[in-house]
Amino acid sequence: MKKFLNTAESFVADALTGLAAAHPELRVDAAARTVARAAGAVPGKVGVVSGGGSGHEPLHAGFVGEGMLDAACPGEVFTSPVPGQILAAAAAADGGAGVVFVVKNYTGDVMNFELAAELAADEGIAVRTVLVDDDVAVRDSTHTAGRRGTGATVFVEKLAGAAAARGAGLDEVAGIGRRANAASRSFAVALTACTTPAAGRPGFDLPADEIEVGVGIHGEPGRGREKLRPAREIAAEAVRAILDDRPLPRGAETMVLVNGLGGTPLSELYLMYGEVAAVLAGRGVTVARNLVGDYVTSLDMAGCSITICAVEEPFLDLWDAPVRTPALRWGC
Amino acid sequence: MKKFLNTAESFVADALTGLAAAHPELRVDAAARTVARAAGAVPGKVGVVSGGGSGHEPLHAGFVGEGMLDAACPGEVFTSPVPGQILAAAAAADGGAGVVFVVKNYTGDVMNFELAAELAADEGIAVRTVLVDDDVAVRDSTHTAGRRGTGATVFVEKLAGAAAARGAGLDEVAGIGRRANAASRSFAVALTACTTPAAGRPGFDLPADEIEVGVGIHGEPGRGREKLRPAREIAAEAVRAILDDRPLPRGAETMVLVNGLGGTPLSELYLMYGEVAAVLAGRGVTVARNLVGDYVTSLDMAGCSITICAVEEPFLDLWDAPVRTPALRWGC
Structure with a gap:
């Protein structure tokens, strides 16, 4: 395993x-094990709070800041945060109007x-949950009942975060998040597997001329193996x-994310974004906003995901709203 | 070779x-083969114009925009742009006050x-050149007489771009750029070699437990091979x-860039930034500004570079000035 780390145990x-x-x-x-705004709730x-296993950086801690998340709770690599940790993030994010x-x-x-959420309710913090399940590749995988949550998380967190920043109420913020996910x-597609610090070797073996299609963000299998093909065909x-x-x-x-x-x-x-935009143009679909880069990663996996969000009112307005986080920043 | 591309020839x-x-x-x-601001000079x-071989993205085209570069001229992968191409970039960037x-x-x-620069002079465009040569690892490598230019390019382009945006004259902008480089x-350090689309295989072989120390950004050799060690020791x-x-x-x-x-x-x-900051703190050196991410890359090479810039007046003020480019964006 070749990584910049001290020990696998201390990686996160x-x-x-x-x-x-x-x-x-x-x-x-x-x-x-929480990351919140230094200025407080x-x-x-x-x-707005999110979290999950580590290894997907900048998700979620890199999205904490003005106009997006109030707190994040990163678990160990590819491992859910524990309830007490999530509660601590909720407490750090709660300004008295509840937490999504x-x-x-x-x-x-x-x-x-x-x-x-139950623990938070006991402490008087009202919670609404937005479930992200955007990955069309597989249903009921090793980690999931139903669809996996992947790239759409960026859209959900940005739009819900912007709505909250504008003063929307608890149900309204949750509603925006759910609509962003539904849309x-x-x-x-993966070119290589990823290697977790704990395992020390790739999660699966992929021959030199094959790609894993419909792959998840934890190295779990996708729809199947295919021969490596030109980017145009993959897109x-x-x-x-x-x-x-x-x-x-x-x-x-639409809004489109081409995510490394x-x-x-x-x-x-x-290059992939160019191909995706061309395919969409051929279908008469417009890309109103785009994001190209590493946002929802799977450690060192070579590959990319494509997320398409159908624009509804007021998505674009919320997308364009000021955001100031380590990984997304504009308008302020 | 596993890359998202159509053909090696059409990659750039x-x-x-x-x-x-x-x-x-x-x-x-x-x-x-130029990238300029759509709004024109x-x-x-x-x-402010920069360019060089492709394969180092977001450098340089990703730094074109308000407060940084006016134009970039990307060559083929790891291959200099040609003079006519550079001239075209200079012409696109020239607002009548000359070009750096x-x-x-x-x-x-x-x-x-x-x-x-000679061709530009013939066309009445005054040019000043800022040479970037910040890499302490080697002198007179396969690609260079003297030191290689690497991560400091981000500081040079940001500070010179900010000075130009504030109305500084040609010699002043060049002077800021030279001071940023000198500081x-x-x-x-590389964990793996990179693979160019044309070659189709890694530029060098690195055993599973070795790193290349003092590596350049074209897969050219560094100071030598060492055993993989904890991130703390590498930093x-x-x-x-x-x-x-x-x-x-x-x-x-200082300003510090930890660059993927x-x-x-x-x-x-x-993780590496944390180690670098700790080492500097131990030496009583303060980090006033930092940047962590992929800014000056070497295709798919796993590795990172560390750049330290000693702060002088008015570096911090210029660093903080608004910038709006694909890869760096704040304050607007």
């Missing part, structure tokens, strides 16, 4: 130490966030899988 | 097509930018190499 803690050193605008609580504002949990649909996360679909297949699941009429307006899984250079992601 | 062109599709605020001229403002070329110190780039030193060695070359007194203030080489996940980069 050491990475959080670095995050804290780099971003004094965040408050990293090493004991509680905003009184009267709905808090953004939860990727994996069995462990769903269970632990549910328990944390989004994703599909991913067309991904878009087809997405639009087969959620057809879009000609003239539809951790080991893929930006040049290849832009 | 296809990636630029994607960049153009994703960023309508840029004007990508596919024939001239700013009358009366000094233009930011040139990484590689033999081909230096020669071609010199020729382009900066870098050192890189300490890199900082030592940098400070041996340019000592900093206790109390010194393309295939390294953000979690490991933050």
